[in-house]
Amino acid sequence: MTSLGVDAELIGTDRHAAESLRSAFTAAGIRIMRTTTAVDEVLARPQTSCAHVLVLDISACPGEPAPTVRQLLGHCQESVIIVTGTDASANTISKAVAAGARGFLLHPYEPHDLVTTIQEAYETARSYGKVRAGRGTSRAGQVLSVYSPKGGVGCTTIATNLAVALAARGSSVALVDLSLQFGDVGSVLDLSSVNSIVELLGHDQLPDDLVNEALVLHSSGVRVLLAPTDLTVVETIDPEDVVTLLEKLAGRFDYVVCDLWSSLEELSMRVMEAADRVLIVTTPELPALHSVQRIITATRDRLRLDERAIFIGNRMPARAGLSVADISRAFGREFAATIPSEGVGITEAINRGLTIFDSRVNPRIAKPYKHLADVVVASLQQAPAATARA
Ligand SMILES: Nc1ncnc2c1ncn2[C@@H]1O[C@H](COP(=O)(O)OP(=O)(O)OP(=O)(O)O)[C@@H](O)[C@H]1O
Numbered sequence: 001m002t003s004l005g006v007d008a009e010l011i012g013t014d015r016h017a018a019e020s021l022r023s024a025f026t027a028a029g030i031r032i033m034r035t036t037t038a039v040d041e042v043l044a045r046p047q048t049s050c051a052h053v054l055v056l057d058i059s060a061c062p063g064e065p066a067p068t069v070r071q072l073l074g075h076c077q078e079s080v081i082i083v084t085g086t087d088a089s090a091n092t093i094s095k096a097v098a099a100g101a102r103g104f105l106l107h108p109y110e111p112h113d114l115v116t117t118i119q120e121a122y123e124t125a126r127s128y129g130k131v132r133a134g135r136g137t138s139r140a141g142q143v144l145s146v147y148s149p150k151g152g153v154g155c156t157t158i159a160t161n162l163a164v165a166l167a168a169r170g171s172s173v174a175l176v177d178l179s180l181q182f183g184d185v186g187s188v189l190d191l192s193s194v195n196s197i198v199e200l201l202g203h204d205q206l207p208d209d210l211v212n213e214a215l216v217l218h219s220s221g222v223r224v225l226l227a228p229t230d231l232t233v234v235e236t237i238d239p240e241d242v243v244t245l246l247e248k249l250a251g252r253f254d255y256v257v258c259d260l261w262s263s264l265e266e267l268s269m270r271v272m273e274a275a276d277r278v279l280i281v282t283t284p285e286l287p288a289l290h291s292v293q294r295i296i297t298a299t300r301d302r303l304r305l306d307e308r309a310i311f312i313g314n315r316m317p318a319r320a321g322l323s324v325a326d327i328s329r330a331f332g333r334e335f336a337a338t339i340p341s342e343g344v345g346i347t348e349a350i351n352r353g354l355t356i357f358d359s360r361v362n363p364r365i366a367k368p369y370k371h372l373a374d375v376v377v378a379s380l381q382q383a384p385a386a387t388a389r390a
């Protein structure tokens with residue numbers, strides 16, 4: 001199945017039903033942008049926020065679905081509308097289709113039935129040039145998120161040095177500090193700014209000057225979006241706005257590297273869902289390995305980490321004890337890349353605000369990060385359709 005790369009809004013589908021659709025949608029590259037109870041909510045929003053696909057349940061229509069379909073298409077002219085419902089008569093269906101609905105599905109249906117209906121309807125509409133292109137065709141860049149369920153294992157070090165290593169290959173790279181409360185990308189790269197991610201959230205368009213002002217340019221060429229310094233704004237940040245921003249940045253940069261905090265709440269989940277690859281970092285200690293295993297199991301339906309993650313062993317092999325092969329066996333998975341413990345070397349470089357490629361830093365330190373960048377690029381080239389945005 002090819003990844004559609006479109007956003008869908010579910011109107012009148014209850015949350016529980018929406019959750020049951022999520023996994024099939026994710027696999028097909030359909031992101032559930034929002035679930036909405038009333039049609040008026042859609043009509044009240046600006047036209048620029050219309051989803052590629054609107055799934056309209058008859059229960060959300062005040063009467064027959066046909067007038068509602070017409071109303072929605074008047075507002076969201078490039079959206080594809082699929083109507084779902086219970087006990088609809090042939091007359092109701094035919095009127096809804098005549099009004100512009102591109103598919104009709106009766107309850108009960110399986111999630112993959114709705115996916116197939118959306119795929120067929122969207123592809124047909126696209127072949128007639130009636131809809132705007134999905135994300136898959138409109139954005140060139142790749143979103144990479146770096147995460148560990150356990151704090152202090154090296155995510156920021158890896159996200160930062162990966163961004164620098166990707167930039168050293170000639171790519172344009174944005175590094176986004178999504179460790180919103182205590183983000184330290186700024187101090188690792190010795191950067192500061194009055195601007196942070198907050199300045200870029202909630203905009204329909206991102207003008208160049210706004211992006212250039214908000215993303216601080218580092219000497220490596222990486223553009224960095226810092227976490228807010230004002231902690232009180234953190235709780236006002238909507239994960240959905242963050243994902244929308246990442247998609248927009250991916251339209252401008254070859255790579256958008258996100259440094260996540262270890263807390264597994266909606267922001268981390270949404271960003272990992274939206275990412276093209278999730279880099280999971282662990283150190284070789286058993287508690288860290290167990291935390292990763294638990295996260296893989298707990299998020300299996302939503303994140304499919306066993307398929308989508310790149311596992312990175314930091315500070316490996318451990319100074320005393322198990323080899324990388326032993327640790328992989330205990331972990332039950334291969335590490336795509338391992339990074340040795342560099343002790344003073346990397347910490348000193350960080351403390352001096354130097355990147356791994358600085359001539360004053362031992363070139364040996366840069367090697368594993370260069371290799372990591374190669375591994376990530378190769379993984380993206382192998383299977384670009386593995387994106388799982390939902
Ligand atoms: N391979 C390594 N060798 C030596 N020191 C390392 C290595 N990786 C990370 N460190 C050091 O470990 C400390 C924690 O690293 P880092 O801040 O990257 O972890 P984190 O997972 O982002 O932590 P947090 O949960 O606080 O966000 C830092 O002092 C960093 O310099």
Ligand SMILES: [Mg+2]
Binds near residue numbers: 155156
């Ligand atoms: Mg960190």
